[in-house]
Amino acid sequence: MALAAAAMTTSAAAAAPAVAPTAIEATANTSATPATPAVAADAQFGVPRPGALGIQEQVTEIGREAATFHNVWLLTLCAVISLFVLALLAYTMVRYRRGANPTPSRTSHNTFIEVVWTLVPVLILVAIAIPSIRLLQHQYSPPAADLTVKVIGNQWYWTYQYPDNGGFELVSNMLKEQSDVKPGERFRTDADGPKMLAVDERIVIPAGKVVKFLVTSNDVIHAFAVPAFWTKIDANPGRINETWAKVDRPGVYFGQCSELCGARHGYMPIAVEVVPEAQFAAWVASKGGTMPGSRPAATPDSTGASPVSTAAVPAAAQPQAAAPADNAAVEQPATNQAATAQN
Ligand SMILES: [Cu+2]
Numbered sequence: 157m158a159l160a161a162a163a164m165t166t167s168a169a170a171a172a173p174a175v176a177p178t179a180i181e182a183t184a185n186t187s188a189t190p191a192t193p194a195v196a197a198d199a200q201f202g203v204p205r206p207g208a209l210g211i212q213e214q215v216t217e218i219g220r221e222a223a224t225f226h227n228v229w230l231l232t233l234c235a236v237i238s239l240f241v242l243a244l245l246a247y248t249m250v251r252y253r254r255g256a257n258p259t260p261s262r263t264s265h266n267t268f269i270e271v272v273w274t275l276v277p278v279l280i281l282v283a284i285a286i287p288s289i290r291l292l293q294h295q296y297s298p299p300a301a302d303l304t305v306k307v308i309g310n311q312w313y314w315t316y317q318y319p320d321n322g323g324f325e326l327v328s329n330m331l332k333e334q335s336d337v338k339p340g341e342r343f344r345t346d347a348d349g350p351k352m353l354a355v356d357e358r359i360v361i362p363a364g365k366v367v368k369f370l371v372t373s374n375d376v377i378h379a380f381a382v383p384a385f386w387t388k389i390d391a392n393p394g395r396i397n398e399t400w401a402k403v404d405r406p407g408v409y410f411g412q413c414s415e416l417c418g419a420r421h422g423y424m425p426i427a428v429e430v431v432p433e434a435q436f437a438a439w440v441a442s443k444g445g446t447m448p449g450s451r452p453a454a455t456p457d458s459t460g461a462s463p464v465s466t467a468a469v470p471a472a473a474q475p476q477a478a479a480p481a482d483n484a485a486v487e488q489p490a491t492n493q494a495a496t497a498q499n
Pocket residue numbers: 309310312377378379413414415416417421424
């Protein structure tokens with residue numbers, strides 16, 4: 157892999173158009189990648205745990221801030237208000253029942269109480285609004301991105317592009333169970349992840365780096381959601397939405413399309429594999445991509461201005477060329493047609 161990466165670097169340095177053919181070669185050379193994933197899925201993190209209560213364990217700073225806001229502040233506040241109202245109701249029902257209080261009070265105004273029951277809710281809302289707006293501000297002012305991944309929703313699978321890394325593309329389909337595949341076809345193992353969540357191609361991102369996700373769709377509205385990152389954003393055709401994540405803990409984190417998008421909406425899971433940086437570079441090389449730092453700064457089309465547009469040429473060239481090595485991409489139309497026919 158290191159050799160492949162070095163070869164990529166030199167060819168990229170020589171002339172940008174040479175990237176695509178070399179990339180194809182690199183992909184072809186490493187097409188014998190084992191079917192089992194490099195990182196096995198975890199039973200604790202990034203998966204819905206049977207019988208567990210509450211929100212998934214958060215692995216981003218934003219996620220931890222949001223989960224704390226929810227678990228510590230909102231939940232406490234809701235519990236206190238509910239208990240207070242319940243106690244007030246119970247006291248009134250007992251203390252002022254007809255038997256104990258035959259002549260009811262005819263009071264219709266009490267300025268003090270009216271001021272209190274107006275001010276207290278206002279203060280409660282302010283107490284919720286301040287941490288809530290602070291959280292939104294943190295979510296919507298991300299630090300400068302170290303890596304950009306373009307996420308594209310399709311009926312009913314995801315494609316992922318790496319514009320900063322030569323523009324290679326992954327086609328990610330849900331893995332079928334062993335009983336549902338023909339002999340010789342790849343099926344889900346426990347290392348891939350739980351049933352209905354495991355995929356053949358995971359998004360791989362480096363640990364401890366700010367990753368920007370540009371999210372869009374090819375057909376209808378989907379939504380890119382990874383609960384352990386506190387990330388959920390719509391994938392709209394013709395628009396690009398942006399979200400981000402900085403995950404410190406290596407591991408595999410699962411999500412699902414979270415916008416009803418058609419018959420097989422429930423069958424387009426998301427799996428994000430977070431790996432140490434060196435491993436990420438090796439993975440990029442194995443996909444025929446390059447690391448941004450390995451390009452010469454003087455290259456006219458280097459990433460600086462618009463990573464998306466500079467990636468256009470290799471992005472168009474690579475997936476088709478790499479497709480024979482990627483049976484998921486070849487299989488895809490058949491899968492969808494079969495699914496549509498079934499439904
Ligand atoms: Cu969808």
